[in-house]
Amino acid sequence: MAAPVLSIENLRTRFFTKRGVVRAVDGVSFAVTRGQVLGIVGESGSGKSTVGFSIMGLIDPPGRIVGGAIRLDGRDLRQLTPAEWRRVRGRRIAMIFQDPMMTLNPVLRIDTQMIEAITAHERVPRATARDRAREALGRVGIGAPDERLAAYPHELSGGMRQRVAIAIALLHRPEVIIADEPTTALDVTLQGQILAEMQTLARDSGAALVWITHDLSVVAVLANDVCVMYAGKVVEQGTVDNVLDRPLHPYTRGLIASVPSRHPPGRPLPQIPGMMPSLMQLPLGCAFRDRCTRASDTCRSDPPLYSLDERRVRCFHPHVEEDEAASASERAEEAP
């Protein structure tokens, strides 16, 4: 297997707010290779965006990355000076944000916002930069690019704006693209279109794609690997085939069961009961245990992330065949 272009090791990011410390990302590790897609799934507030912003070096105070490494081609970005990290952003790692209505500056024209993205990393004449911007718009399927370039963001639809953001992200052919739920704010037909386009664009440019979403069905069609996050931690990670077809963690199971398309119509959709606990006052032990039907007294201590059945899982009581179950929980307790 090729060496990963991006690998995250034990990343920990916290927000030091007045009301307490938020452990938004707590020991997340993963790796992606070129041409591959990694899905990060989890419900709202599980720390997915914070992972993305940490990789970009864009955690604003009161937040701070407190531990771990973010390696791009083996080089830890956290060791870079701010100026060096700036040169990575947009050029080697690009990010597309959650809400296309908010990501473009409302008082600057599209051409300004695209050209500055080019000239931030390359010394090219304005006219050349403009040509490249026009081409980039064409690549993401925007017609009449000259007209769009002269427009302000509010003159474009949501889908159009997200395409502009994608075009900006692709400008420098980055090695890694982080897409933070780029289609959630769009209607369903557009979602499918943009999804498919992103997939081709990433494959053509050979970029590694980190796709953040709370929608498992998107991961199922798009990703090679998946990380399931809960309350700032990875609870299960592995290939999409393994994790989605044979989920081991009760939370992953719950997520899959609540996907509408996988469920016979007419019957109520099963929901995971309860709510994710506040990341400010996480109870000791498994953060999911209050919502978990399999929880036992063992779950009052922290479950480690350990290897089982060709993936990694963080649970004392994974959904495995009965005869395997005993050995699995033994292994869990032995793991460091």
Add this chain to the structure above:
Amino acid sequence: MLLFVLRRLLQSIVVLLAVSGLVFAGVYAIGNPVDILISPQADQAEIARTVAALKLDRPLWEQYLAFLQHAATGDLGRSFVFDAPAIGLILERLPATLELAASATLIAVGLGIPLGLWAGIRSGSLAGKAILAGSILGFSLPTFWAGLMLILVFSVELGWLPAGGRGPTQSLFGVPVSFLSWDGLAHLVLPALNLALFKLALVIRLTRAGAREALTQDYVKFARAKGLSEARVIGVHVLKNILIPVVTVVGLEFGSLVAFAVVTETIFAWPGTGKLLIDSIGVLDRPVIVAYLLVAVTLFILINLLVDVLYSILDPRVRMAQAGG
């Protein structure tokens, strides 16, 4: 756009009419100028003659109607004291006031935006807190006291700048201005600073609040995600969004700057309309007071119109809405 301007002008005339009525009644209520204008030794006949000459014996509504008739031709009455057209007296002094107000605005914006940006971006730092504290002080210091302190420090103690008067003026397109000569500029600095103080505090706070808000916005994060330099993120992405409220407020406040100039002009003996107004109130020179207030209101209306136009130039979203509706 043209329609918009026309409609606004029509509204303005109605406002002017209403204000003139109010002002007229108000000034009438203040007191009888005859008591002040005519020497105590004058006899009954002389008083009657003066009163008749000034048409002060007519009922109020008749005086007002006569005033309106003349006003329609641009004549706002003759000053009792100077025996000259009131409007002429005011227009003669208007450049001095406008120059003072414009200089104060320049100071408020030129200093206020950088300071406010600094305070907004580094709101936790010592400098940021000091700027904020300074702006609170600027809000709460009375203008006349600050003016006296400026004179005390820079004129009396240090002797760097003149304490009052306008100094020599040069003619720029036929308008007398101070800022073209060093001596004139020296005369302008203290009063302009005094007048600017309050607005400076306002601009600092507006800019600071705007910067803090903009910095939490996705578009700033996205600008950083593109790898833009911090200078470009702040100087273009943040600043351009802040400019909209700042320009609007500063523009709208220009009128109140002209009004506040009354205090500053009195302290610094600046020969502008404010000083004329105070002098005229002292002797109940009604036509001048009325004319001043009407000119001030006209100025306010013009400024509002200008700000609306400027605002739509700065904010593309407003531009759209106007084109559409």
